[in-house]
Structures are given as C-alpha cells and as structure tokens.
Amino acid sequence: MADVQETQLKNQEATFAFGKKERKLLSDPLNDNNPVTVQVLGICSALAVTTLVYPSLVMAVAVVFVCAFANLAISLMRNIIPGQVRLIVQLVVIATLVTVVELALKALSYDVYKQLSVFIGLIITNCIIMGRLEAFAMANKPWQSFLDGIGNGLGYGLILIAVAFFREIFGKGTLFAGSPAELKIIGNTSEYLLNTEATWWLGWYANNGLMVLPAAAMFLIGIFIWIQRSYNTKLVDIS
Amino acid sequence: MGSAFNVFLEAAFIENLVLAYFLGMCSYLAVSKSVKTAIGLGAAVIFVLGITMPINWLLNKFLLEPGTNIFGGMLGQEMDLTFLRFILFIAIIASMVQLVEMIIEKYSPSLYISLGIFLPLITVNCAILGGSLFMVSRDYNLVESVAFGLGGGFGWFLAIVAIAAIREKMLYSDVPPALRGLGMAFILTGLMGIAFMSLMGIDPAALANGGK
Numbered sequence: 062m063a064d065v066q067e068t069q070l071k072n073q074e075a076t077f078a079f080g081k082k083e084r085k086l087l088s089d090p091l092n093d094n095n096p097v098t099v100q101v102l103g104i105c106s107a108l109a110v111t112t113l114v115y116p117s118l119v120m121a122v123a124v125v126f127v128c129a130f131a132n133l134a135i136s137l138m139r140n141i142i143p144g145q146v147r148l149i150v151q152l153v154v155i156a157t158l159v160t161v162v163e164l165a166l167k168a169l170s171y172d173v174y175k176q177l178s179v180f181i182g183l184i185i186t187n188c189i190i191m192g193r194l195e196a197f198a199m200a201n202k203p204w205q206s207f208l209d210g211i212g213n214g215l216g217y218g219l220i221l222i223a224v225a226f227f228r229e230i231f232g233k234g235t236l237f238a239g240s241p242a243e244l245k246i247i248g249n250t251s252e253y254l255l256n257t258e259a260t261w262w263l264g265w266y267a268n269n270g271l272m273v274l275p276a277a278a279m280f281l282i283g284i285f286i287w288i289q290r291s292y293n294t295k296l297v298d299i300s
Numbered sequence: 301m302g303s304a305f306n307v308f309l310e311a312a313f314i315e316n317l318v319l320a321y322f323l324g325m326c327s328y329l330a331v332s333k334s335v336k337t338a339i340g341l342g343a344a345v346i347f348v349l350g351i352t353m354p355i356n357w358l359l360n361k362f363l364l365e366p367g368t369n370i371f372g373g374m375l376g377q378e379m380d381l382t383f384l385r386f387i388l389f390i391a392i393i394a395s396m397v398q399l400v401e402m403i404i405e406k407y408s409p410s411l412y413i414s415l416g417i418f419l420p421l422i423t424v425n426c427a428i429l430g431g432s433l434f435m436v437s438r439d440y441n442l443v444e445s446v447a448f449g450l451g452g453g454f455g456w457f458l459a460i461v462a463i464a465a466i467r468e469k470m471l472y473s474d475v476p477p478a479l480r481g482l483g484m485a486f487i488l489t490g491l492m493g494i495a496f497m498s499l500m501g502i503d504p505a506a507l508a509n510g511g512k
Binding site for chain 1: 329501
C-alpha cells in the first residue's frame with residue numbers, strides 16, 4: 062500500500078517537472094530537430110504568408126497555440142482513442158482549435174485575418190501538428206506533450222519569421238508593416254531611416270522585386286538549410 | 301462551359317497550387333525522389349481533388365451557407381453555420397480518402413498496391429483542403445469547382461513529376477554536401493516557380509475570344 066502511494070506521489074511530481082529532459086523538448090526543435098529545415102514538415106501552409114513579418118508573427122503564434130493544445134488534448138485522450146479512427150479524431154481536435162483561432166483573429170485583427178485568408182484554415186493540414194500528434198502525443202504524458210507542442214511551434218515560427226525578415230526588408234524596405242509598430246528602414250523618401258536619395262553611398266540601392274515573389278521564400282529556406290547543415294554535419298543527406 | 305475550361309487552365313498552369321501557393325509542399329518534397337512514385341501520388345491527388353470539390357461545394361451550399369441551407373427552410377429563420385466549415389471539410393476529405401481507398405482495394409488490387417501507401421497521406425495534403433477553401437473564397441459554381449479540382453490536381457501532378465525527374469538527374473551532379481537533397485530541392489522549386497511565372501500574363505478568357 063505504501064509502495065503504491067509512493068509511486069503515485071512520484072508520478073504526480075513528474076507530471077509538471079521542468080528538468081533537463083523537458084528543456085530539451087523545447088530547445089531541440091529550434092535547431093537539431095527543426096520541423097521545417099530538418100523534418101521538412103509544415104511548409105505548405107506557411108510560405109505564402111512570409112512576405113511581411115507581422116502576419117508571419119501572427120501565424121507563428123497561431124501555430125504554437127494550436128500545436129500545444131492539440132498535443133495536450135490528444136495526449137489526455139491517448140488511451141481511449143481506438144486505433145483505426147485516430148486520424149479522424151486528431152483532425153477534429155485540430156480543426157476545432159483552428160476554428161477558435163480563426164474566430165479570435167477575425168474579432169481582434171480583421172486586417173491580418175484578410176491577409177492570411179485561407180492560410181489560417183490550412184493550419185489544419187499543417188503536417189507539423191499531425192506529425193507531432195502521431196509521433197509524440199500518442200505515446201507521452203500530457204505535460205511533456207504540451208512542451209513538445211510549444212517547442213515545435215516555436216521552431217516553425219523561428220524559420221517563418223527569419224524568412225519574412227529578409228523578404229520584407231529587402232523586398233519592401235520596411236519591418237512590421239501593417240502593425241502598430243511599423244518601422245521604415247530603407248527607401249527613397251525622407252520617411253525612411255536610411256534615405257537612399259540623401260545618402261551619397263546608397264544611391265544605387267533599390268528594393269529587390271524578387272523577394273516579394275513566392276520563389277524567394279524557397280531560395281531563402283534552401284540557403285538556411287545549407288547554412289545549418291554546414292555547421293551541423295550530422296544532418297547532411299547521404300543519398 | 302467556356303468559363304469552366306478557363307478555370308481548369310488557370311488552376312493547372314497559371315496559378316499552380318504548388319508553385320504559386322506552396323500547397324501540398326510536404327508530400328511534394330518527401331515523395332519526389334523517383335518519377336514512378338511521383339506519378340502514383342500525382343494521380344491519386346487528381347482523383348481525390350476531383351471527388352472532394354463537388355461534394356464540399358454541395359455541402360457548403362446546402363448545409364452551411366446562410367440563405368441557401370436546408371435549416372433555414374426547416375426552422376423558418378436564417379442560420380449561419382459557416383463557422384463549421386473547417387471541421388466539415390476536413391471530415392469529408394478524410395472519409396472520402398478512406399472510401400476511395402476501400403473502393404480501389406476491392407475493384408483494382410493492382411492499382412491499390414501501386415497507390416496504397418500514398419492514399420492516407422493525401423488527407424493531410426494541404427492542396428486538397430486548400431482547393432476547397434479557395435473554391436469557397438472565389439465563389440465558383442458547381443461545374444467550375446469540378447474544373448478547379450481537376451485542373452489543380454493536374455497542375456500538382458505536373459509539378460511533382462517535373463521535380464522528381466530533375467532530382468533523379470541531380471544524383472549525378474556535384475552538389476555541395478550540405479546542400480544535397482533537401483536544400484537543392486527547395487532551390488529547384490524556386491527556379492521552377494519563376495519559370496511558371498512566365499505563364500502569369502496569359503489571360504484564358506482573352507484567349508477564348510480569339511486573343512482580344
């Protein structure tokens with residue numbers, strides 16, 4: 062009897078522990094096991110929104126939210142979901158959370174909602190979320206699954222914002238356009254921080270139209286993968 | 301009829317789902333290592349897109365949209381159920397994929413063996429759900445939505461077969477080790493996207509009127 066109580070107590074302690082293993086759950090997806098550049102998941106719903114930083118930020122927050130809570134919900138239900146219908150159960154949980162995000166965004170920031178259009182709905186088919194549910198939440202405890210969801214959402218958001226940063230600053234010369242804290246960095250009027258007309262050594266500069274095109278996002282991610290694998294040679298593709 | 305053909309051309313070439321909207325990217329990158337498997341997956345995507353689009357169109361019109369849904373007539377007042385759209389669409393797609401899988405398994409085991417492993421993957425292919433969501437946001441009618449489904453699927457098929465063929469050839473090229481495989485696939489997709497952009501200036505409606 063005492064034994065049972067002791068193990069129960071231990072289990073309870075472990076439920077909300079935040080040790081080395083938990084920290085790894087959060088930090089691994091940022092680099093070594095990044096969902097975009099290493100696992101190649103979730104590229105679909107995201108790249109079209111990365112022309113500007115602000116919508117990408119909103120998208121990243123939405124994905125962190127959906128990923129964390131879908132992981133939590135599925136992990137809580139993992140022992141009662143029948144094997145054959147688990148994909149449909151997972152999809153319904155994700156679709157419900159995405160509907161919550163969509164309605165919240167519509168109410169809070171209608172402009173961003175219009176900009177993201179169908180891509181908010183496409184979080185449902187974001188393979189990161191399905192992938193983590195299958196690979197992690199179905200086999201792990203709720204708290205760990207929750208952290209794993211946050212970690213993977215952040216790893217995805219990191220790439221999203223990095224791509225958007227380069228695309229916006231070189232494509233439009235601004236940062237956070239459309240948000241309350243818009244910064245005008247480089248351009249040919251006095252509104253911009255670096256005025257190319259007035260600075261003698263910047264007269265040649267013009268915004269790069271290629272950066273606004275979808276193709277630029279592909280090139281940037283390709284280059285990110287190149288840089289990451291040059292440092293982290295264990296990720297290199299052998300085939 | 302003419303407008304449906306325009307929608308088909310536009311979806312297949314000008315607004316290619318993969319190269320202009322990045323939809324279905326995950327399976328596009330994962331399953332493009334050989335041309336043969338790419339053809340199998342591409343055919344399955346055409347099939348599922350062609351089936352789910354009209355079904356989702358009908359359900360969206362008669363179950364969800366305010367003014368046309370059957371609940372309005374039953375209850376005597378308008379009901380807006382469009383907030384259920386995501387759940388309904390994804391459930392239809394998941395069950396359609398399951399159904400298609402069972403039908404193919406029963407009637408054509410050889411096709412089932414060649415497509416088998418790709419069919420479940422299609423549920424989470426963003427191109428399918430994306431197609432249905434575009435159909436709603438662009439207000440297509442029933443015939444146009446079938447054309448959009450088939451055209452979008454055909455465009456996706458073209459893109460995945462093209463990249464698979466290029467990647468097969470890339471095996472013989474001297475690519476920097478860190479860029480090999482995935483990195484190169486991204487850059488190639490970017491280049492293909494730029495190539496497809498040259499089709500953007502074409503207006504199918506003007507072509508149908510003899511170039512006016």
